[in-house]
Amino acid sequence: MSKYVVDADHVTIRFNLSNEKINNLKEYAIKLVKKELMFQEFLALDDVSLKVKKGEAWGLIGVNGSGKSTFLKAIAGILKPYKGTIKVRGNIAPMIELGAGFDGELTARENIYMNGTLLGHSKEFMDEHFDEIVEFANIKKFLDSPIKNYSSGMKARLGFAVATVDCPDVLIVDEALEVGDMNFRKKCRERMSELLEGGTTLLFVSHNIKTVREVCDHAIWLDKGKMKMSGEVAEVCDAYQEEQDRLDLERRQKKREKNFKKKGKVYDYLVVGSGLYGAVFAREMENAGKRCLVLEKRPHVGGNIYTEETDGIHVHKYGAHIFHTSDVAVWNYVKNYAPFNNFINSPIAVYKDELYNLPFNMNTFSKLWGVRTPAEAKAKIAEQIADLNITEPQNLEEQALSLVGTDVYEKLIKGYTEKQWGRDCKDLPAFIIKRLPLRFTYNNNYFNDKYQGIPVGGYTQIIENLLDGIDVKTNTDFFKYKKKYKNFKKVVFTGMIDEYFDYKLGHLEYRTVRFETERVEEESYQGNAVVNYTDREVPYTRIIEHKYFEPEKEAAQPKEYTIISKEYSTEWKPGMEPYYPVNDEKNSKLYEAYQELAGKEKNVIFGGRLGQYKYYDMDKVIAAALAEAKKELKK
């Protein structure tokens, strides 16, 4: 005796297409005379083998028309194979659809007996298990009403209850559980696992891959009657899903191309700005089959994360960008578009001729005061704060002093902050600094996030990969383009929100920085990617040495030269490159007013740092763009 419960061996099932259409004598006679009665065969199943052991749960997956139901019918004995053999050991619940054979006119009570006897049970057997069935299906109240008045969920419940009343050796379940509610589905799963434990073998068909994964331990994937794959459920489902996603994308792209030919170049979205927000949004939309056009004012894509390769070094043209996030989804997303190194940002602060580690941590404190333990450092800071005796800080200086004490403030905060704002710390409001994180461990990692790194080969590739296959126009000003063309349905605006409204409520203010980039003919200029200059006498706030963003590349191929950027804080005037929004009361209010205007623009989405007047880290921008795209697609 074979050890398999179901043993389908090279099963082929053939339908004769031409014959199927002839079912009256006249047609038959005509075809006979015309000699058109030839075979036009169609193989619904082509050489499929399946061996199922006792107690296994097999999922059959595949698109519509792939032969799943045909295969089940063959196993149930409804269809005879044209070639090959099918052996089933033990009794099979020979019903490939739950509740098949329910008669709408009969009551549930009558149908239970009817269905039970259809499954080959005797009347006595059904008498014995009647209550059990009614209880499982939970239809006691409606037992004597005709089943045509039942909802599809109730019918499925009843069908399932009848089919599983007696542990069959082989149970076939075809697309049945999708109609029931959560509760019932749970109940069914429990019953199925009970049966499986009791040695029942399950053959399960569903389009819902999630359910197949949950219920089954094995799966077979049919495609156009042929077996594409069979084995462990996870493997087969993964492969199937991958294929489905691929086909889906292809189909959408084809549809899009067709629409394009029909209607000319009409875009669903006009994305203004090719920064991270715009690029992620456009990518997501394209993946969903929408068509986007990306406009970029600058001659290159990428917004401020743009990096440019100069003499083999990727120069961060708009300031240092270090990717860090705690959001694993964002981290995985961004890694799809570029490989990342394991760069960790550990800046150095230079105060006159002294060097300190940043952020403020035990290395910093140790260097400042020669302390060794966190307790000593804390005591020192507390002592300094107590000496000052500041109760209500009136300005930034007093605020900072009350938080970190004299030494840290004087050497590491004061000069840097004054250069940043172009004003004396005494003249700056206290609220700019709410807290100053002090770290009492020997850890120079500037960020606290789980994941950190720099794309190997620069940031620009991320944008280029995101925008792959998407129409992009660089050197194009949206406001001029808008006047000329109307070939878009919706706008995603990532530029300055005040500019969009032609500054009619006034200018929003920004902090801006200026870079002086130069090539230096020595192997290393400062030996670190970022060095902050914290005394006020040095005009720049920091120096970036770009090669150290990719230290692994430098280690593998040392260069004789280096490229550095000196970063100067500059007061912003309209027309300058905006960098950081100023979140003071005045600007926040103005932004709120603009936001109100934006709310009235029905077909415009404002996004990103400038569109939302908000300081965004790169990971937050990606998350925001993904969320917005998702929201858009739901509409």
Next chain:
Amino acid sequence: MSAFRYRVKVLYQYKDLIKELVSRDLKLKYRRSFLGYIWSVLNPLLIMMVLTVVFSTMFNKNIDNYPVYLLSGRVLYDFLKLSTNNAMKSVTGNAALLKKTNVPKYIFTLAKVTSCMVDMVLSMGALVIVMLVTGAKFYWTFLLFPVVVLQMYIFCCGLGFLLATLNVFFRDIVYIYNAITTAWLYLTPIIYPLERLPENMQFLIREFNPMYYYVQQFRDLVYTGCLPQARVFYGGWIIAFIMLVIGVTVFQRKKDKFILYI
């Protein structure tokens, strides 16, 4: 032999299904009607009255107690017509079910003929009522009527299997058979006495119309009150089994192809 034993075993396994199907047919037939089962009796009674009014003047001289003569033939004919018509549609009508369950397909045909037989036995009540009303004599031979019913049941099953099979492949058979049953009604001495036909017609009907065998036997038992002639009696059984063999053979040969055509 083991194949035969297996068949019997399967049939036994599904005996309750046949019961359920038969009781469904009967229940559904009269559900939502006020008189319910009484219609099984009332219906032939009403038809009999109509036919009596129309035809009694025509044949009154030849036949005493025309209503009983008519009804005794009519009850059998109705059974033939109804059961074979229903059996013909039993496979195609259950297409949805047959595509989804692996139940022996003949069960449905068998159940249809059976439920019609039960219906006929019930409508025997109409015959009894008419006999009472018209003051006809009751003979002990009346009690032998199940023999005729059984013969006809076997015959109708055989014919039903054949028609069911044909109907799967050629739906036209429904219309053709409709014409055939009408002709059959007039070629069987039900509303008229056989003697009124020309000699050669009488011969053809006597020899080759299966219905003649059953109607004749039934009338002998119920109307005339004598035992049927041997020729008619044995002929009835032989015809029934020949029909059954033909029907079953055709059905068995083609049943695996049904699924492709329904």
